[in-house]
Amino acid sequence: MSLFRTPQIVLFTRDIERAVTFYSALGFEEAFRTPEVGTPIHVDLVLDDYRIGLAAESSTRHDHGLDPVAVGQRAAVILWTDDVRAGHARLIELGAKPIKAPAPWLDHLLIAWVEDLDGHLVQVVQAVRPS
Known part of the structure; x- marks a missing residue:
């Protein structure tokens, strides 16, 4: 226990x-x-x-x-989604600062980064099939 x-x-x-x-x-x-x-x-x-x-x-x-x-990049909130591009766009629409556009990572993830309104990192992640 x-x-x-x-x-x-x-x-x-x-x-x-x-x-x-x-x-x-x-x-x-x-x-x-x-x-x-x-x-x-x-x-x-x-x-x-x-x-x-x-x-x-x-x-x-x-x-x-x-x-x-x-303020600043001390931690990251990770949000999984089935549509990184739409999630990234929604965060920016809500006032988040774009940090990194959606891009492949490893061989099975698509990720994007923003900062929330206080500067905390938010990562949007989508599992994708390996190419």
Whole structure:
């Protein structure tokens, strides 16, 4: 039996409402919010069995005494799809910054990269047949 369970990643953001809107538009559904009324300091979102948390940078500093970094390429959210080109275009339509257009990787994947509105990397991945 494992000591740990239910892994999750938390992304720090300077504008939590904007981040929630972005990831909700990708199909993530809100599973937790605190506080429930007013501007949240933390929101968890779920897509399939994948859970991400969005934490306000200011709250993380104040409440936990930490020094979070809210911009830059520190982690990547990976989204699998059956259509990388459409997924990449949708992310850009929602305001993501294009980093790398869809391109083959290894012999069986097609991948594309963007940065979300806070600069976190988002990779869109599609399994393809080897050529």
